Amino acid sequence: MLLGTWNLENLYRPGGKFGPKDKAAYEAKLASLAATINVLNPSVLGVQEVGDPEALADLAELLDGTWHTTLSEHADERGIRVGFLTSLPVFAVADENRFPAPLRAVQTGDSGRPADRAGRGVLAVTVSTRAFFFDVAVCHLKSKLLSYGDGRFQPRDEGERARFGAYALYRRAAEATLVRSVANRLLKGDGREHDVVVLGDLNDEVSAATTQLLLGPPGSEIGTPGFDHPDKGDAQRLWNVAPLIPAEQRYSRIHAGRRELIDHVLASRSLLHMVTEAGTGVPGTTATALPSVGDEDPAERRNAPGSDHAPVWIRIER
Numbered sequence: 001m002l003l004g005t006w007n008l009e010n011l012y013r014p015g016g017k018f019g020p021k022d023k024a025a026y027e028a029k030l031a032s033l034a035a036t037i038n039v040l041n042p043s044v045l046g047v048q049e050v051g052d053p054e055a056l057a058d059l060a061e062l063l064d065g066t067w068h069t070t071l072s073e074h075a076d077e078r079g080i081r082v083g084f085l086t087s088l089p090v091f092a093v094a095d096e097n098r099f100p101a102p103l104r105a106v107q108t109g110d111s112g113r114p115a116d117r118a119g120r121g122v123l124a125v126t127v128s129t130r131a132f133f134f135d136v137a138v139c140h141l142k143s144k145l146l147s148y149g150d151g152r153f154q155p156r157d158e159g160e161r162a163r164f165g166a167y168a169l170y171r172r173a174a175e176a177t178l179v180r181s182v183a184n185r186l187l188k189g190d191g192r193e194h195d196v197v198v199l200g201d202l203n204d205e206v207s208a209a210t211t212q213l214l215l216g217p218p219g220s221e222i223g224t225p226g227f228d229h230p231d232k233g234d235a236q237r238l239w240n241v242a243p244l245i246p247a248e249q250r251y252s253r254i255h256a257g258r259r260e261l262i263d264h265v266l267a268s269r270s271l272l273h274m275v276t277e278a279g280t281g282v283p284g285t286t287a288t289a290l291p292s293v294g295d296e297d298p299a300e301r302r303n304a305p306g307s308d309h310a311p312v313w314i315r316i317e318r
Contacts (some may be wrong), residue, residue, distance in 0.1 A: 001043035001129070004313030005138065005199035005263050008033060010080075010302055011059070012051035018299055021053060025303040030055075034308035035063035037085070039282045040311055041123040044127055045085040046138030046199035048120075051078065052059070060085060074121025078298075082123050082138045082200070086162075093135065093186075094124040099174050100181040106170040109149050110163065118175040122182050131318050134195035134271060135186040138181045141203045141210065142172040144297055153297055170185055172203060176213040179279075183238060183266075193266030197239060198266040201309065205261055206242045213239055216267055218236065230269075238266040241314055244278035252280050252310045254292040263312045274316040281310045 011033075012019025014026040037045065037059075050056045053071050060067040063085075070090055074097040084090060097117040099105070105114035124137040146164045147153055155161035156163035179198065186196045204210050217233035218224040222243040242250065242261055251259035267275060281288035288310040293301070301308065 003040060003044045003136070003197055003199070003265070003313050004040060004042045004311045005046040005048075005201070005265060005306060006037075006138070006311040007048040007201045007263060007309035008047050008059075009307040009309060010051060010298060011047075011049055011055045012079075012302075013055050013058070015253075016051075018302060019055075020303050023131070025305075028305045030059050030062055033059055036282060036306070036311065038064050038312065042313065043086065043088050043129075044090075044136055044197075046082065046136065046202045047085055048082050048138070048140040049080045050083050056083060056085070069097050070123070070125055072121035072123040074118070076119040080140075081120055082140050084123070084125060084136070084138060086125075086127065089128045090125040090136075091128075092123065092125050094137070094182050096178065096182060097121040099178055101297050103174060103177055106167075106174045108167050108171055110160075111149075115171060115174075119171070119177050122179050124182055124186060134197065135199045136217050137179065137182050137186060137201065139175070139198070139200035139202070141175045141179075141201065142168055143203050144168060144172075145298070148281075153295060156284075172210045173194065173213065176202070176210045179215050180216070184236075189270060191237060192230075192234055192270055194268060195271040196238070196268040197271060197273075199264075199283075201263050203262050206240055211240070211264065215240065234269045238268060239272050240268060241265045241272075241275060241278045243258070244314075245273065245280060248287055248288075249280045249285075249286075251290075252312050253308060254290045256294055257292050263309055265312055265314050267314070270309060272315065274318050275314050276317050277315040279299075280312050280315065283313075 016128040020026040075081040076200035252263040
């Protein structure tokens with residue numbers, strides 16, 4: 001089976017502040033997304049940027065076969081949230097947005113109250129197959145795109161840019177801590193015995209400090225000498241499958257002309273043994289055509305079909 005994550009980019013029904021301006025643009029977006037998902041044919045797809053729950057239901061109706069939708073109840077100020085599209089039965093086991101104690105609230109701007117919760121909830125489900133059960137969490141961490149509190153996406157000066165860059169980093173790190181807290185519970189003390197996957201748009205690359213927070217104890221990463229030498233840290237580790245993705249596919253977004261892998265799949269040791277393949281886009285392609293995006297208002301792409309992200313996926317066999 002194939003498990004994946006995909007930021008659907010501004011999935012709203014038409015007519016609102018952030019969605020497509022008309023029905024034609026909306027239908028073009030749904031058709032583009034559905035075509036990719038039908039080729040991908042995932043059993044579990046973690047999704048981000050679902051603005052209207054009804055829009056995800058509209059998308060599911062265009063897919064081949066029977067699909068289930070599961071959404072977080074915790075949306076951000078634009079109404080976007082994470083969720084799942086699955087062809088397998090699932091039941092939710094966690095939907096959280098509050099930072100775990102004793103982590104304190106973090107500053108998010110020059111003024112206003114500190115944030116004590118994530119912008120979008122972290123949703124976890126148990127997936128049931130004929131052969132086994134496994135747990136999957138999906139998340140969407142704070143973007144590196146900076147907004148300055150009054151609708152601006154450009155700073156007044158470089159001091160303001162630096163401050164708001166720090167605020168975004170504080171929040172993304174706190175949100176990563178929340179995701180790791182949820183993952184800890186899913187691992188049930190030993191990821192060598194429990195099958196766990198964490199999916200999501202982490203809004204940063206493999207080596208970023210916030211991404212690394214999710215991995216657990218250092219060591220044993222794929223491609224390092226320690227990988228083939230299990231140790232006691234394996235019970236708590238999550239492995240980023242990025243090194244298994246062919247180098248020419250190892251990106252999920254293009255920012256200012258630069259390829260970035262900011263969408264990730266992490267697996268516990270027991271599930272990692274089942275991974276036979278990893279990639280981006282759709283299987284069988286060598287590279288994914290994506291638009292290059294910059295630091296502009298996300299609403300500027302409200303009428304664009306498809307998504308500015310590529311799916312990231314793994315194939316597993318038990």
